[in-house]
Each structure stands twice: as C-alpha cells, then as structure tokens.
Amino acid sequence: MDVVNQLQRQFIDYSASLHREGFLDDQFTQLQKLQDDNSPDFVVEVASLFFEDCEKLINNMARALEQQQGVDFKQVDASVHQLKGSSSSIGAMRVKDVCIAFRSFCEAQNREGCLRCLQQVTHEYSLLKNKLQTLFRLQQQILAAGGSIPVVE
Amino acid sequence: MDTLEQNPVHKDDYNPDLLEPSPIQEEYAPVVFAQDIVSHVVSIDMLSGQEDSKNVLCARKSGKGVLTAPFRLLKTNRLGVILTFAVYKRDLPLNATPTERIQATDGYLGGVFDIESLVEKLLQQLASKQTILVNVLDTTNQSYPISMYGLNASNDGLEHVSLLNFGDPFRKHEMRCRFKQKPPWPWLGITTSIGILVIALLVGHIFHATVNRIAKVEDDCHKMMELKKQAEAADVAKSQFLATVSHEIRTPMNGVLGMLHMLMDTDLDVTQLDYVRTAQASGKALVALINEVLDQAKIESGKLELEEVQFDLRAILDDVLSLFSGKSQDKGVELAVYISDQVPQMLIGDPGRFRQIIINLMGNSIKFTEKGHILVTVHLVEEVIDSIEVETESSSENTLSGFPVADRRQSWKGFRTFSQEGFIHPFSHSINLIVSVEDTGEGIPLEAQSRVFTPFMQVGPSISRTHGGTGIGLSISKCLVNLMKGEIGFASIPKIGSTFTFTAIFTSGSSSSKKYKSQQINKMSNSVSSEFYGMRALVMDPRPVRAKVSKYQIRRLGIHVEVVSQWKQGLSSICRGSNAINMVIVEQEVWDKYLNNSTLFFDTLEKIDYGTPPKVFLLSNSISSSGANISTGVCNMTVIPKPLRSSMLAAALQRTMGVGNKGNPCNGQLNSLSLRNLLLGRKILIVDDNNVNLKVAAGAMKKYGADVVSATRGIEAIELLTPPHQFDACFMDIQMPEMDGFEATRRIRDMEHNINNRIHHGELSVEAYNNVSNWHVSILAMTADVIQATREECLRCGMDGYVSKPFEAEQLYREVSRFFQ
Numbered sequence: 001m002d003v004v005n006q007l008q009r010q011f012i013d014y015s016a017s018l019h020r021e022g023f024l025d026d027q028f029t030q031l032q033k034l035q036d037d038n039s040p041d042f043v044v045e046v047a048s049l050f051f052e053d054c055e056k057l058i059n060n061m062a063r064a065l066e067q068q069q070g071v072d073f074k075q076v077d078a079s080v081h082q083l084k085g086s087s088s089s090i091g092a093m094r095v096k097d098v099c100i101a102f103r104s105f106c107e108a109q110n111r112e113g114c115l116r117c118l119q120q121v122t123h124e125y126s127l128l129k130n131k132l133q134t135l136f137r138l139q140q141q142i143l144a145a146g147g148s149i150p151v152v153e
Numbered sequence: 154m155d156t157l158e159q160n161p162v163h164k165d166d167y168n169p170d171l172l173e174p175s176p177i178q179e180e181y182a183p184v185v186f187a188q189d190i191v192s193h194v195v196s197i198d199m200l201s202g203q204e205d206s207k208n209v210l211c212a213r214k215s216g217k218g219v220l221t222a223p224f225r226l227l228k229t230n231r232l233g234v235i236l237t238f239a240v241y242k243r244d245l246p247l248n249a250t251p252t253e254r255i256q257a258t259d260g261y262l263g264g265v266f267d268i269e270s271l272v273e274k275l276l277q278q279l280a281s282k283q284t285i286l287v288n289v290l291d292t293t294n295q296s297y298p299i300s301m302y303g304l305n306a307s308n309d310g311l312e313h314v315s316l317l318n319f320g321d322p323f324r325k326h327e328m329r330c331r332f333k334q335k336p337p338w339p340w341l342g343i344t345t346s347i348g349i350l351v352i353a354l355l356v357g358h359i360f361h362a363t364v365n366r367i368a369k370v371e372d373d374c375h376k377m378m379e380l381k382k383q384a385e386a387a388d389v390a391k392s393q394f395l396a397t398v399s400h401e402i403r404t405p406m407n408g409v410l411g412m413l414h415m416l417m418d419t420d421l422d423v424t425q426l427d428y429v430r431t432a433q434a435s436g437k438a439l440v441a442l443i444n445e446v447l448d449q450a451k452i453e454s455g456k457l458e459l460e461e462v463q464f465d466l467r468a469i470l471d472d473v474l475s476l477f478s479g480k481s482q483d484k485g486v487e488l489a490v491y492i493s494d495q496v497p498q499m500l501i502g503d504p505g506r507f508r509q510i511i512i513n514l515m516g517n518s519i520k521f522t523e524k525g526h527i528l529v530t531v532h533l534v535e536e537v538i539d540s541i542e543v544e545t546e547s548s549s550e551n552t553l554s555g556f557p558v559a560d561r562r563q564s565w566k567g568f569r570t571f572s573q574e575g576f577i578h579p580f581s582h583s584i585n586l587i588v589s590v591e592d593t594g595e596g597i598p599l600e601a602q603s604r605v606f607t608p609f610m611q612v613g614p615s616i617s618r619t620h621g622g623t624g625i626g627l628s629i630s631k632c633l634v635n636l637m638k639g640e641i642g643f644a645s646i647p648k649i650g651s652t653f654t655f656t657a658i659f660t661s662g663s664s665s666s667k668k669y670k671s672q673q674i675n676k677m678s679n680s681v682s683s684e685f686y687g688m689r690a691l692v693m694d695p696r697p698v699r700a701k702v703s704k705y706q707i708r709r710l711g712i713h714v715e716v717v718s719q720w721k722q723g724l725s726s727i728c729r730g731s732n733a734i735n736m737v738i739v740e741q742e743v744w745d746k747y748l749n750n751s752t753l754f755f756d757t758l759e760k761i762d763y764g765t766p767p768k769v770f771l772l773s774n775s776i777s778s779s780g781a782n783i784s785t786g787v788c789n790m791t792v793i794p795k796p797l798r799s800s801m802l803a804a805a806l807q808r809t810m811g812v813g814n815k816g817n818p819c820n821g822q823l824n825s826l827s828l829r830n831l832l833l834g835r836k837i838l839i840v841d842d843n844n845v846n847l848k849v850a851a852g853a854m855k856k857y858g859a860d861v862v863s864a865t866r867g868i869e870a871i872e873l874l875t876p877p878h879q880f881d882a883c884f885m886d887i888q889m890p891e892m893d894g895f896e897a898t899r900r901i902r903d904m905e906h907n908i909n910n911r912i913h914h915g916e917l918s919v920e921a922y923n924n925v926s927n928w929h930v931s932i933l934a935m936t937a938d939v940i941q942a943t944r945e946e947c948l949r950c951g952m953d954g955y956v957s958k959p960f961e962a963e964q965l966y967r968e969v970s971r972f973f974q
Contacts, residue, residue, distance in 0.1 A: 022420070027959050034852040042852055050845045081888065085937050086845035089959045097420055 004147035011138045012150055023131055028091030032151070047132050050090045054125050057083045061118055065111065076114060077106040083121070095124045175201055182209055182261060191265050193228050199261065205235070211323070212237040213258045214251040220321040223268060223291050223301040232301050236264040236319065268301040288329040289317065301326070388454070395450055402443055410436045449608055449625045452632040459636055463662045464504035466531065467492055467709070473511050474796050480519050481796065487526040487554050487774055488796035489702040495533045499662030500584060506633050507657065511588070513626040514653050518592035525556035525593025525650070528698070534585040534656060553698045556593040556650070563644030564589065564654040582660045589654040596647040605643065606631045630655070685806060686711035689733065691767070693723045694740040702797065703738065703772065709799040710806075720747050724757055727767065734767045736806070741773045768809050772797060828966050831973045833858035836879050840870040840894070841886035841935065846958060850884060850935065853960050867892030874901050874930055876908050877922045882931040882972060884956070895950040898932050902951035905929060931972040
C-alpha cells in the first residue's frame with residue numbers, strides 16, 4: 001500500500017509540475033478524462049501519434065528551410081499549422097506557443113527567425129517527449145503495483 | 154346885514170335853561186321856522202355856535218349844501234348832522250363870487266339828520282338775515298374819524314367800507330359794515346379737506362409702498378432667476394461631470410484591466426504572473442473605489458434608482474459568503490449566515506443594491522474583526538417585533554463564537570418601524586425584512602458613533618492607511634436603505650463588537666412572475682434538494698446560535714436536522730434512534746476537544762448493525778487545520794470548510810455518499826451530462842487530416858457515447874456522406890490539403906440537393922433512400938482559428954455551425970443541441 005501511495009503521490013506531484021511549468025495545459029487533463037475502461041490506453045496512443053506526427057513535421061520543416069535557393073514559406077507555414085493543431089489537441093502548451101511565434105515568422109518570410117523557431121520547437125518537443133514518457137512510466141508502475149491512477153483536478 | 158337870518162343850534166350849547174339872549178353881534182341867524190319835531194330850535198341863533206356859524210357862512214359862500222360834523226343834537230342828544238343851504242334872493246350865476254353870494258343871501262335852510270334813525274331805517278330795508286354791524290364815520294379828518302353811527306368798531310374781522318356822499322364836497326363820510334358774529338369755523342369744510350388730505354396722503358403712501366414693493370419683488374425675482382439659472386447650470390454641469398467621469402475614468406481602467414487579463418493568458422513566468430495579479434487586484438480595487446464615489450455623487454444628485462427584479466435572497470447571501478470566505482478563513486474569523494424560514498424564496502427588488510449594502514457592512518466587519526465571528530441574520534420584521542415583547546435574557550456567552558457581542562436590540566432601538574405610531578402594517582404583498590450584521594471586532598469609539606453615517610468620515614485618520622477605503626460605504630448604504638424605505642442603525646461597544654441592523658421593504662416575488670424579469674434561479678438548489686430530501690442529519694454543536702446556522706443551511710437541502718450539544722448524547726441517539734441517521738456533522742470545536750484522540754466514536758459508528766453507518770463530516774474553520782486531522786487514519790470523514798454553504802455541503806455529500814448527479818452540478822459537468830444525452834447512439838463522422846486531432850476528437854465523441862467514424866480526406870467524407878447513409882452529423886475540419894472543408898461541404902450539399910430533387914420528381918424511389926426525401930446531414934466545422942472561418946463563411950457553403958478545436962464542452966453542447974433534441 002505504501003508503495004502505491006508513494007507512487008501515486010509522485011505521479012500527482014509530477015503531473016502538477018508539468019502543468020505548472022506549462023508543458024501541459026487543461027486539454028491534457030480533458031484527454032485523461034476521456035480514458036476509461038473502453039479505451040484504457042487512450043492517452044498513450046494519442047501521445048504516440050503526436051510524437052510521430054511531430055517528428056515528421058519537424059523533418060519537413062527542416063528540409064524546407066534548408067533550401068538554399070528560395071525557401072517555400074508556404075509549405076513551412078502549412079507544416080507549422082499542422083503542428084499547432086496537433087499540439088493544441090493534445091494540450092502541449094509550450095509547443096503550441098512556439099508554433100504561434102513560428103507562424104508569424106513564416107508570414108514575414110524571415111528565414112533566420114524560422115530557423116530559430118524550428119530549433120525551439122525541436123527542443124520543446126524533445127523535452128515534452130521525455131516528460132511524457134516519464135509520466136507514462138510512472139503510470140505503468142502504479143498499475144503494476146496494483147493501484148489506480150489518481151485523477152488530478 | 155339882515156338880521157332875519159336863521160341860526161343853526163350849536164350842539165353844546167343847547168339847554169333851554171341855559172339859553173340866554175344872544176350877545177350883540179354884527180349878524181344874527183335865528184331859526185324862524187322849524188318842523189314840529191325840531192320845533193325846539195326856534196329862535197336859536199345859528200351863528201352862535203362855532204361849528205354852526207362856520208357851516209352857515211360856508212354855505213353862504215359856496216352856494217352848496219354843507220354838512221356839519223356830527224354832533225349831539227339839541228334835545229334828543231342823538232348823533233346827527235345838519236345840512237345847511239343858503240337861500241338867495243335871486244338866481245346867481247355859477248361863477249358868482251362869494252361876495253356876491255354873501256350880498257344876495259336872503260336866508261338859510263337847514264336839514265337835521267338823525268344819523269342813527271336814518272341808518273337804521275335804511276338798514277332795516279337793506280339788511281339781510283345776518284346781523285350786520287354798521288359804523289358810519291365822518292372821515293373828513295383822516296386821523297380823527299368821527300363816529301356818526303354805530304358802536305365803536307373793533308377792527309377785527311372783515312369790514313366792508315363804502316363811501317357815503319351826502320352831497321357836501323367838503324366832507325367825507327364812510328360806512329363800515331361787518332358781520333356781527335364772527336363767521337363760524339367751517340367745520341365741515343375743514344374736516345372734509347383734512348380727511349381728503351389724509352386720505353390722499355395714505356393713498357399716496359400706499360401707492361408708493363406698493364410701487365416700492367413691486368420693484369423690490371421684481372428685483373428679487375430677477376436675482377432668483379439668475380440664481381436659478383446658475384443652480385441649473387451647476388446641476389447640468391454636475392450631471393455632465395458624472396457622465397464624463399463615469400465614462401472617461403472607467404474606459405481606460407477597463408482597458409487596463411482587460412489588458413491585464415489578456416496578459417495573464419500569455420506566456421509568463423512566476424514572477425511576472427505575480428506582478429500581473431497584483432496589478433489586477435489594484436486595478437479592480439480602483440474600479441470599486443471609483444464606483445463608490447460615483448454612487449455617492451449619484452445619490453447626492455438624486456439620480457439613483459432602484460431596479461425591480463425578481464431575485465433569490467438566499468442565493469445572494471451565498472454569493473456574498475463566498476466572496477468573504479477566503480478573507481475570513483485567513484483571519485480565523487468565523488462567518489455565518491442565517492435566513493429565517495418565513496422569508497419567501499423569491500423577492501422583488503434591487504438585488505445588486507441589496508448586495509451592495511450587505512457587502513459594505515460585511516466588509517467593514519471583516520476589516521475590523523480579528524477574532525470571533527461575523528453573523529448575518531435575515532428575518533421578517535413581524536417575527537422580531539413579537540420577540541421584542543419577550544424580554545429574553547441573553548447571556549453574553551450565548552453567541553456564535555462565544556465572544557460577546559453588541560446587543561442587536563440596541564441597534565434597532567430608534568427605528569420608527571418598531572414604535573407604536575410608526576408601524577405601518579404592510580400591504581399583502583410587501584415583505585418587510587430586517588437584516589443584522591453582528592461582529593466581535595474592535596467596535597466604534599463612542600465619540601465617533603454620531604458621525605458613522607457621514608460620508609467620507611472614518612474613525613481616525615490612520616484607518617484609511619491601515620485598512621483602505623474612503624469612508625463612503627456607510628453613507629451610501631444609508632441612502633440605499635432609505636431608498637428601499639427602510640432604516641439603518643447600529644449598536645457598538647468598543648473592544649466588544651458592533652451590530653449593524655437595517656430594514657428594507659420588498660414585495661413577494663413568486664406570485665407575479667410574468668411581469669418581472671427573473672434573475673437566473675439557482676437551478677442547483679432546486680435539483681439538489683430533491684436528492685437529499687428526507688435524509689436525516691445529526692449536528693453536534695454546543696453553541697445554539699451556531700447550531701441554528703448549520704441547521705438552516707442543511708435544511709435548505711431538504712434534510713431533516715437534529716441538534717445535540719454533547720457528543721455522547723449524539724452517539725446514543727444514533728445507536729438508539731428509530732430513524733436512521735444518514736450523516737453526522739461535527740463542529741470543529743467538539744472534534745478538537747473530545748473526539749480527536751478518541752476512537753470510541755468511530756468504532757461505535759462502525760458497529761451499528763442496521764443499514765449503513767452514517768457518514769461523518771467535520772465543519773472546520775480553516776483549510777489548514779483540516780489537513781492535520783486526517784492523519785488519524787480515519788478515511789471516512791470529510792472536511793467541510795466554513796463558512797457553511799448549502800452548495801458546498803451538497804457537493805461534499807455527493808462526493809462521499811455518491812448520491813445524485815455524478816459530477817458536481819457546475820456548468821461543465823451539467824453540460825457533459827446533457828451532451829451524453831444528446832449524443833448517445835448517434836453516428837458521427839469526423840474528418841480531419843491531422844491524426845492527432847482526429848484521435849482526440851473521436852475519443853471525445855466516443856466518451857459521450859456516440860458511434861464514431863473517422864476520415865482524413867475531404868473526398869472520403871463525400872463518399873461516406875452520399876445518401877443513403879446512417880450518419881446523424883459530421884464534424885469537418887476546414888484546413889485540409891487536397892480538398893478543404895468548405896469545398897467538401899459544398900459538394901455534399903449539391904449532392905443532397907440533387908438527390909432530393911430527383912426523389913421529388915419521382916425519378917428515384919424514396920424507399921431506396923431509407924424513406925427520407927430531404928437529405929440534409931448536419932455538418933459542423935472544426936476550426937482552430939476562429940478568425941479563419943467566420944460564421945458567415947461556414948453558412949455560405951452550407952454548414953450548420955462551427956466548434957473550435959480542441960472541443961470545448963459548453964460550445965459543443967450549444968451547437969449540437971441545435972440539431973439533436
């Protein structure tokens with residue numbers, strides 16, 4: 001029991017810190033609520049999809065921005081738009097915020113700015129991936145120890 | 154000379170006894186013939202007297218009649234004159250010399266005139282009614298007039314002088330006449346004229362005064378007109394000032410607050426967030442201050458009007474309670490509200506202003522109270538009046554928190570409502586409330602108590618520095634109370650506390666519900682009370698006042714309440730009682746004193762053999778203390794922080810007892826439940842090119858019980874939505890690479906239109922199309938960017954609405970409920 005409690009407390013604290021630091025927002029909580037007995041791994045599935053999507057989009061953007069002769073800002077913008085959409089659906093707040101800034105650079109056709117933003121997005125994405133993986137690991141541990149995942153309001 | 158000449162008689166000389174023969178003279182003039190009446194003058198020598206002789210000689214010389222001076226006649230002694238004519242022997246020419254005349258004289262003729270009788274006889278003929286005094290005078294010698302007739306005149310009065318001519322040129326005579334009696338004062342004339350004069354003076358004076366007064370009044374009137382214009386101008390200026398200040402100050406303030414709000418939504422670190430929050434708090438305080446001052450100005454210019462709206466008094470007090478609960482918990486002051494059952498559920502009046510008054514009073518209480526309690530009570534005036542008669546001795550310990558308070562009865566001592574004469578029996582629909590706010594704070598110093606309701610007055614200059622505020626709150630409250638036709642008063646004992654009481658008149662709200670707009674009725678209380686109705690609760694609280702408050706709040710949920718002051722008593726009644734008790738509510742004080750270290754209580758509870766053991770709730774004063782208590786290891790006790798509110802109690806009950814709505818009846822949960830109702834079993838198509846979005850949206854829909862099909866391309870959507878199909882609705886993403894949402898929707902609509910036409914014309918059979926002849930599937934746009942897809946654009950291409958990505962429960966409910974009922 002103690003182990004479970006400890007793990008649960010760890011989970012709650014970690015979740016709270018993620019929210020506090022802005023990695024996740026309310027949408028992520030909503031996602032967690034969607035998870036139930038019918039779809040027990042809902043959140044993990046969505047997160048995996050998101051990571052795949054992210055990597056694909058980031059690669060697209062990197063390739064487009066590397067073009068020495070004329071960057072196709074429209075394409076970059078489209079990718080950023082996609083990324084923004086996904087990140088808001090999952091509740092990845094910091095990623096979304098970077099995307100917003102990214103878009104304005106695209107509109108201004110500012111290559112330097114775009115590159116910087118791309119760097120930032122990559123950074124945020126890796127951070128988030130790590131954090132979420134830690135979170136999911138904790139969840140697994142709790143389930144393995146026989147406890148239930150606490151709902152964080 | 155002849156000796157046969159007549160002589161007039163000298164007046165002095167006549168006395169027959171004294172007569173003597175005349176002396177030897179050259180001439181004699183003896184009277185030869187006389188009338189009978191003057192027969193005594195016969196043979197008297199007229200030349201013997203001096204006057205007479207002069208007279209005779211003069212007559213002889215002049216040939217004219219000559220009058221003597223008046224003298225006393227012989228014998229009669231009356232005043233008279235003698236007129237002497239000379240008789241000549243022959244006619245003498247007019248220019249005859251005196252010598253010739255003397256030569257020709259034959260004799261003399263004399264007439265004796267008795268002046269008195271003459272005048273009297275004349276006067277008798279001539280005199281009028283008035284008695285006239287006549288003086289006849291011989292004025293030959295001007296300085297010595299000889300009086301011939303009449304008394305010696307007194308020269309006063311008016312005299313009429315007329316000349317008499319006897320025919321003698323050498324003598325002058327005059328007659329002076331005057332009235333005997335002085336003419337009387339013409340009294341009538343005098344009086345009349347004086348009267349007229351006086352009247353004229355008076356009239357003149359009145360006239361003058363009137364004119365003056367008119368002038369003065371006109372003058373004053375002009376001045377007043379001027380002043381009135383100035384006053385009106387000032388009033389207009391004031392209203393303009395109000396309007397301008399109202400607008401001008403509030404606009405930038407709202408701008409500031411709005412911007413701060415938006416700033417809060419952006420990416421901020423912890424310090425920045427803190428700063429923004431502080432700025433917001435200051436801004437809100439400033440707006441509140443401005444509103445207060447403007448209220449005061451509005452009241453002064455009489456422009457404040459009260460609304461007439463239906464409202465729930467208990468809901469208002471719940472709001473106010475939540476407003477102050479944080480602060481009171483921080484200070485450790487217990488906050489409680491009690492509303493009598495006789496106060497009706499709905500009232501008609503101005504809820505905002507009523508709230509304002511209560512917030513003012515409670516704000517003051519919170520400011521100045523560091524310990525003890527603040528208790529707000531609402532009763533009907535009728536209830537309180539009845540209790541006035543009964544002199545209940547209230548011990549000072551018998552209060553909510555045990556601290557003494559200022560007696561509330563003192564606070565309404567002077568109210569007209571309670572005096573015999575003043576008590577107006579209310580109309581059938583009018584509700585006369587009496588509200589008291591009692592606190593155990595510092596109290597108001599005695600010398601300041603008279604100034605309490607004066608605007609801008611604070612107890613000391615340091616108050617605004619330590620506590621803030623402008624000091625207008627109470628004066629505004631007083632004006633508002635007056636507008637509500639009530640009275641406000643207070644009783645305050647320094648270092649003990651203050652109790653403020655006010656009355657207000659409302660009308661009962663439930664009867665005429667059509668006429669007035671109704672504020673949103675708190676659905677919560679209605680829906681929740683039905684769930685707990687009939688349950689039984691036991692309250693353990695040694696203080697009756699506090700227990701009454703708890704009982705009131707619990708009974709609002711429809712729960713039957715029993716109060717005990719001793720925990721052992723409670724325990725026995727739980728175990729013994731025939732009616733099952735569903736919950737036990739323990740006051741913190743009881744817990745701290747007796748039950749904290751005792752397991753007896755919970756063990757006994759668990760051992761109850763009938764039904765489920767009652768749930769235990771702890772009413773605690775502050776959140777922090779609640780944490781410590783859970784460590785007893787008792788997991789079936791829930792902490793409810795005070796101030797006790799029905800809503801919180803209901804929430805806690807629901808959580809522990811699992812009764813009623815699954816979620817707390819806050820809006821979100823309400824909507825999710827209703828969404829579930831709407832979407833259960835519906836077949837929904839979700840179209841989005843982004844996998845993540847698609848999965849999330851599909852997951853949300855599945856949660857509500859819908860049957861979800863996903864698609865990633867517009868073309869797929871068109872295929873799937875070609876009639877006949879089973880879909881009830883479609884959520885379509887707008888931005889998709891190959892074919893965007895608008896285009897897809899347009900094509901779908903065309904397709905539907907086409908098929909509908911063909912069905913109507915009979916080209917296609919309606920049975921083949923599931924007997925539906927007007928295909929129109931509801932399509933909702935999903936958009937991450939509201940600017941991108943306005944409502945008009947969506948509607949233009951045939952969509953039925955739009956929701957944002959990711960889904961937001963309330964908006965989703967709003968949109969979806971339009972199609973699914």
